[in-house]
Amino acid sequence: MPANITRINELNSSFFKDFIEIGKKIFSEDMLHSVESCVQCGCCTGSCPSSRRTAFRTRKLFREMLLGFRDSVLEGDDLWLCTTCYTCYERCPRGVKTTDIIRVLRNMAVSQGHMAEAHRMTASYVLRTGHGVPVSEEVQKLREELGLSSLPPTTHSYPEALRAVQEILKLTGFDRIVGFDWKTMELRGRK
Amino acid sequence: MKEYASFLGCIIPNRYPGIEASSTRILGHFDVELVQINGASCCPAPGVFSSFHLDSWLAIAARNIALGEMTGKDIITMCNGCYGSLTEASFLLKGNKELKEKINGILSKVGCEFKGTSKIKHVIEVFSEDIGVKKIQEAMNTSLEGVRACTHYGCHFLKPAEMKKHGSSERPRLLDEIVEASGARSVDYKDKTMCCGFGGGVRARNLDVTLDFTREKLNNIISARGDCIVDQCASCHLEFDRGQVEIKKIFGQEFRVPVLYFTQLIGLGLGMGQHELGLDFHSIPAKPLLDKLNGGRR
Numbered sequence: 001m002p003a004n005i006t007r008i009n010e011l012n013s014s015f016f017k018d019f020i021e022i023g024k025k026i027f028s029e030d031m032l033h034s035v036e037s038c039v040q041c042g043c044c045t046g047s048c049p050s051s052r053r054t055a056f057r058t059r060k061l062f063r064e065m066l067l068g069f070r071d072s073v074l075e076g077d078d079l080w081l082c083t084t085c086y087t088c089y090e091r092c093p094r095g096v097k098t099t100d101i102i103r104v105l106r107n108m109a110v111s112q113g114h115m116a117e118a119h120r121m122t123a124s125y126v127l128r129t130g131h132g133v134p135v136s137e138e139v140q141k142l143r144e145e146l147g148l149s150s151l152p153p154t155t156h157s158y159p160e161a162l163r164a165v166q167e168i169l170k171l172t173g174f175d176r177i178v179g180f181d182w183k184t185m186e187l188r189g190r191k
Numbered sequence: 192m193k194e195y196a197s198f199l200g201c202i203i204p205n206r207y208p209g210i211e212a213s214s215t216r217i218l219g220h221f222d223v224e225l226v227q228i229n230g231a232s233c234c235p236a237p238g239v240f241s242s243f244h245l246d247s248w249l250a251i252a253a254r255n256i257a258l259g260e261m262t263g264k265d266i267i268t269m270c271n272g273c274y275g276s277l278t279e280a281s282f283l284l285k286g287n288k289e290l291k292e293k294i295n296g297i298l299s300k301v302g303c304e305f306k307g308t309s310k311i312k313h314v315i316e317v318f319s320e321d322i323g324v325k326k327i328q329e330a331m332n333t334s335l336e337g338v339r340a341c342t343h344y345g346c347h348f349l350k351p352a353e354m355k356k357h358g359s360s361e362r363p364r365l366l367d368e369i370v371e372a373s374g375a376r377s378v379d380y381k382d383k384t385m386c387c388g389f390g391g392g393v394r395a396r397n398l399d400v401t402l403d404f405t406r407e408k409l410n411n412i413i414s415a416r417g418d419c420i421v422d423q424c425a426s427c428h429l430e431f432d433r434g435q436v437e438i439k440k441i442f443g444q445e446f447r448v449p450v451l452y453f454t455q456l457i458g459l460g461l462g463m464g465q466h467e468l469g470l471d472f473h474s475i476p477a478k479p480l481l482d483k484l485n486g487g488r489r
Contacts (some may be wrong), residue, residue: 084238086350104243130232133201140307146212152204161230172449174247
């Protein structure tokens with residue numbers, strides 16, 4: 001069969017239902033259903049600073065999503081080329097809540113195991129230190145030079161606060177999603 | 192004397208503490224005092240962590256707000272990322288009773304509760320609303336005349352506009368007004384409101400894509416003969432400052448555009464030195480800008 005033909009049974013009709021189920025835990029259903037108003041005008045893609053330099057096409061992503069192309073939406077790299085600048089969100093003439101929809105799709109991708117190693121690393125810093133960008137020795141010296149405390153008054157200075165952050169992330173299951181091992185304080189199966 | 196609880200986040204205290212030190216001092220100069228929020232964490236970064244797991248992002252953001260609320264003051268942030276996360280989290284929790292109960296159920300296990308009693312503000316709002324352009328203008332004792340400043344607002348301060356409510360996200364004015372109050376000239380440039388490229392986890396996953404955004408903005412700033420970038424976000428600040436070093440390495444194109452957080456620009460107008468402003472800790476030296484100031488108009 002030619003590559004540009006898709007069988008109807010390859011489409012996943014439960015994709016959109018799953019999207020609503022997952023998204024509605026945080027966002028309103030109206031907001032999630034806004035994507036169904038998309039008329040493929042391309043204002044999003046035309047406004048997108050990422051599409052100027054990459055193959056990312058927001059319009060195409062939403063079309064594929066509505067048709068039920070689960071795998072190509074969730075397994076592709078394009079989904080991760082949005083910087084969440086919200087330009088398309090502001091400009092969409094149909095009121096599609098673009099950036100929020102992309103974030104829900106990304107949550108779905110991550111829950112199916114499609115999380116980049118670089119992103120697992122970023123997540124592991126928060127699990128380990130409470131900070132996505134932790135302090136370094138060099139910056140500690142710099143802080144002192146500027147008359148600030150060597151460590152900021154954050155989880156860096158308060159071990160019990162760090163434990164609270166870690167406890168929350170255990171309760172929400174973030175550690176399991178990322179694949180974080182509390183015994184070694186490292187990521188499991190680092191490639 | 193006005194007091195705010197200061198939410199630091201990550202990049203300001205852990206990469207650019209000069210922003211923390213100078214903003215605190217300059218706010219003090221204008222009778223605004225900052226109170227520490229002890230034990231806060233990463234906000235967590237709005238486009239990054241919410242892309243991984245919205246529930247975890249929301250719970251951690253709610254804890255940070257709850258800690259701020261315990262001070263009894265309104266909360267200010269110096270980074271658009273922090274501002275975006277805390278503002279959006281507060282917006283979502285206030286608008287959804289069920290969600291608020293669920294998140295507070297988690298927070299109760301660590302002795303916290305999100306109440307929604309503290310306003311969340313970006314520090315630039317303190318400068319524009321509490322202090323005001325006129326007072327800034329009057330306080331300046333060192334001329335910044337002739338400085339061609341290119342402003343960069345950053346996305347998460349302005350957008351979504353329905354939530355952030357700072358007027359037009361296409362033609363914002365707030366930062367430009369502050370820059371002009373300092374005595375510098377705000378110079379328009381192509382695609383001024385375009386993203387710096389940092390957000391949404393793109394920097395960690397596709398650094399070359401991120402840097403290509405940054406490079407485009409820098410080229411536009413050079414075309415407009417800008418002397419410096421003036422920003423209001425720690426993430427954008429890191430992107431423009433360290434990004435120039437990375438662009439040289441990856442694309443072989445060299446820029447030397449000094450990057451200033453807007454309070455650092457005000458600091459120059461107050462006669463503060465580059466060391467106390469933390470400017471000499473930047474990857475890109477501020478020297479060309481300082482030479483221009485010392486040498487008068489070229």
